[in-house]
Amino acid sequence: MPVPRTSAFPAGPPGSAGPVGRLVGALVSPILNPILSPLVSPLAKSLATPLAPDDYLGLIDPLLSARHPAGRVVAVRPECAGAATLEIRPGRGWAGHRAGQYLPVGVEIDGVRHWRTYSITSPPLAEAPGRTLTITVKEDPGGRVSPHLVHRTRPGAVLRLGPAQGEFTLPEASLPSRMLMVTAGSGITPVAGMLRTLARRRGGRGPAPDVVLLHSAPGPDEFLFRAELAALEAELPWLSVRARYTRTAGRLVPEHMGVLCPDWYERETWACGPEGLLDALERHWAAAGAGERLRVERFRPTPLLPEDPEAPGGRVRFEHSGVEADAPASVPLLETGEAAGVVMPYGCRRGLCFGCLAPLVHGRVRDLRTGELHGEPGELIQTCVNGAAGPLALAL
């Protein structure tokens, strides 16, 4: 599915405060943050109508807005060729994350906001010093957002942040005694977040799981975080890092597992990398009867069906917003609503997280992944993967 994508989502607080605004924001937000909550009282809300008090705070500094979470880039660190780590100080609206989760990032380029998804490579804020999180972006030279983040984003830039999400995470309760991470290319990012979290928690002491990281990269120069991981491996007796370089050893295939990690099928496993590798790993694990021990994270969302000129769209009414718009059949209702200026709930924008659910008042929708028609009054519709199938109304 070609989203997260360009969005006409009404800006709320603009993502690009001027230099003076940024300076003022940087100075005042640490002071104002702790004293803001009482301000956002029912009285303040009634005085601020039709805007919310939060909207005014967001105008002072985007980081003060709880309704439209944002973060300020405080550092950009080059990684290996074509990749960079962005250190971001999230504002008031940031609700935290679990190790391994990803977040939608809204980036303004030439006045248009684009949304993309990035894994969080830093430990949860509660477990890390400072109040920053990191993402590591590998440039796709033909892409729109990743080259901007890697090459043209400077400290001080403001990014919109969606809520952290995803279940490709470290178990919350007890950790398995043996873990295997299989990663390739930029697929190492969520695992880096988990390993950094484990390293911080364990610090090399106490009972720790036995963790094997098996990473594939074209060569050592393209191995993201290689020096840091080598240092962690030297320090932490429970961590073993095994690299496989495709330029010299060929592609990593599941059949190599027996040599690279002989007890692979007994380990709880996390895998992230190119689709072909993940598909092959899933088949291999399933064939060994170990399918339930394998979790995968895919950077490519499920594709939507090609546009169907025969499928009728419809007029959609957003009941609470009082907005109506024509909804083409093959366009997700989320995009139709955002383009019409409706404040739409959203999440991963790829049909996984259910963060975009909206109750259907009447009408029918089409699942843009399967073509299935459905819709009963009151049904919760995933607006990011459903288009209109005739006139309909949503309770938004």
Ligand SMILES: Cc1cc2nc3c(=O)[nH]c(=O)nc-3n(C[C@H](O)[C@H](O)[C@H](O)COP(=O)(O)OP(=O)(O)OC[C@H]3O[C@@H](n4cnc5c(N)ncnc54)[C@H](O)[C@@H]3O)c2cc1C
């Ligand atoms: C859960 C998740 C986690 C992720 N984590 C990370 C991470 O930690 N690090 C990371 O680097 N990436 C990550 N990604 C990938 C990231 O979200 C982006 O997809 C990636 O950065 C590319 O975005 P882009 O805007 O540069 O490219 P896009 O503009 O989205 O383009 C992608 C490709 O499509 C091609 N393309 C675009 N439009 C067209 C068109 N009209 N016709 C033909 N081809 C076209 C482009 O040439 C390009 O090669 C993650 C993705 C997911 C889903």
